[in-house]
Amino acid sequence: MMTKRIHIAFVLIAMHWLTGCVNTTIQEVREASTSLNSKESIVILSRKHKTSGETEDDFVGCVSNKTSGGEGALSVMSERDFMDELFPWFEPRTAPLNMRELTYVISRPLISEKIQAIGVRYLVWVEGTTERSEESGALQCTVVSGGIPACFGFLSWESGSDYEASVWDINRGITVGKVSSEASGTSIVPALVVPIPFIARVQNQACISLAEQLKTFIGT
Amino acid sequence: MERRQANLLLVLICVVNIHWVAGCSSDASVTITTNIPNPLIEQVPINVAIYYNDTMSQYVHSEDLGSYGNHTIDLRSQISVFNRIFDAMFKSITPVDSIDSAQGRSADAILAPSIEKFQFAIPEQTRKDFYEVWIQYRFELYGADGSLIHSWPVTAYGKANRLNYGGLQSEKSPALREAATWALRDAAASIAFSFARQDVVREWIQQRVAS
Numbered sequence: 001m002m003t004k005r006i007h008i009a010f011v012l013i014a015m016h017w018l019t020g021c022v023n024t025t026i027q028e029v030r031e032a033s034t035s036l037n038s039k040e041s042i043v044i045l046s047r048k049h050k051t052s053g054e055t056e057d058d059f060v061g062c063v064s065n066k067t068s069g070g071e072g073a074l075s076v077m078s079e080r081d082f083m084d085e086l087f088p089w090f091e092p093r094t095a096p097l098n099m100r101e102l103t104y105v106i107s108r109p110l111i112s113e114k115i116q117a118i119g120v121r122y123l124v125w126v127e128g129t130t131e132r133s134e135e136s137g138a139l140q141c142t143v144v145s146g147g148i149p150a151c152f153g154f155l156s157w158e159s160g161s162d163y164e165a166s167v168w169d170i171n172r173g174i175t176v177g178k179v180s181s182e183a184s185g186t187s188i189v190p191a192l193v194v195p196i197p198f199i200a201r202v203q204n205q206a207c208i209s210l211a212e213q214l215k216t217f218i219g220t
Numbered sequence: 221m222e223r224r225q226a227n228l229l230l231v232l233i234c235v236v237n238i239h240w241v242a243g244c245s246s247d248a249s250v251t252i253t254t255n256i257p258n259p260l261i262e263q264v265p266i267n268v269a270i271y272y273n274d275t276m277s278q279y280v281h282s283e284d285l286g287s288y289g290n291h292t293i294d295l296r297s298q299i300s301v302f303n304r305i306f307d308a309m310f311k312s313i314t315p316v317d318s319i320d321s322a323q324g325r326s327a328d329a330i331l332a333p334s335i336e337k338f339q340f341a342i343p344e345q346t347r348k349d350f351y352e353v354w355i356q357y358r359f360e361l362y363g364a365d366g367s368l369i370h371s372w373p374v375t376a377y378g379k380a381n382r383l384n385y386g387g388l389q390s391e392k393s394p395a396l397r398e399a400a401t402w403a404l405r406d407a408a409a410s411i412a413f414s415f416a417r418q419d420v421v422r423e424w425i426q427q428r429v430a431s
Binding site (some may be wrong): 052054056084087089091094 | 256257258259260261262348377379381383384402405406408409410412413
């Protein structure tokens with residue numbers, strides 16, 4: 001009896017390891033040097049002017065949290081706080097789309113004084129999404145003899161995250177570089193009476209990778 | 221014992237299914253209570269009287285979307301949003317009861333915003349991930365003598381991604397509220413930027429300041 005339980009536990013752990021595997025690719029293009037002193041901070045923003053393909057709020061929140069925590073943490077101002085402080089210049093329809101527009105915005109004394117006061121040095125614009133693809137399989141649930149519900153079948157799908165962060169230096173009015181994070185993985189739900197989902201957390205992995213890379217990119 | 225647990229599970233599944241089915245026609249009633257942050261804008265050096273008609277100050281949009289349920293959006297807080305942006309835009313503002321009021325005649329101009337159109341969409345209709353709100357306003361600027369100086373439309377748009385709310389029907393109201401909140405912020409931003417960009421208004425301000 002004990003041996004059987006150990007076997008089942010082993011199989012479950014093995015399956016978790018297999019499905020927990022997510023492939024991540026990080027790329028970095030540096031155009032200028034960066035430095036952040038103890039009084040300066042960064043803000044991580046998403047583009048909201050598009051009608052589709054908008055970066056998820058929880059992804060931006062995740063990158064902000066991970067960048068502001070752990071080893072090499074950076075001081076990060078939240079997206080909403082930054083938008084509120086600089087209202088109405090960074091709203092979905094009014095936010096500068098390129099460095100020329102940013103230079104125009106910060107050339108106004110009201111804006112430059114506010115940015116100076118809140119201490120934000122770098123703007124990190126995140127674009128991208130996580131999408132599901134290649135869904136296959138079927139899963140059916142029914143009530144078997146004795147009134148016990150049971151599910152049988154197998155579901156699987158591919159998930160892919162593709163995000164790019166463009167880093168703008170407000171002080172110098174230049175783009176200092178780009179960091180991108182791609183992650184992909186397969187999720188499966190085998191069901192033999194009880195469905196057991198093994199979800200590949202690609203978005204979470206993309207978030208962790210992007211945050212770590214941003215720490216290295218800006219902090220050094 | 222096993223049979224009892226199985227029955228409980230079945231009941232649970234039925235409840236979940238009923239929730240899903242009922243969710244397809246769920247109603248939503250939201251009251252927007254937002255205000256905007258302090259705007260960082262340059263002041264136009266004029267004293268302005270503000271007139272809101274009853275439709276604007278009491279605006280509540282109700283719409284029956286058939287199988288998608290009844291939807292009510294209470295937008296009365298738009299008055300406080302507009303007051304805040306006008307307060308930052310102009311040297312002084314004075315609320316007035318009508319365009320012809322005596323208080324209006326002592327100001328440099330009377331500004332009368334009104335709501336022309338209000339539309340919203342939910343993901344079930346559009347097959348997209350967004351709750352969306354569109355508002356079309358009309359702004360009319362009158363001189364102290366009551367003559368119309370200029371009239372122009374201002375559009376506002378706000379959206380909320382259903383995926384930020386777990387994609388559940390029960391999250392319809394918060395998502396719709398968020399979309400309307402962003403629409404009001406957009407309205408405030410649009411009026412702040414559009415006012416002095418109107419050629420007629422800009423020329424009128426220049427003349428007024430010069431005199």
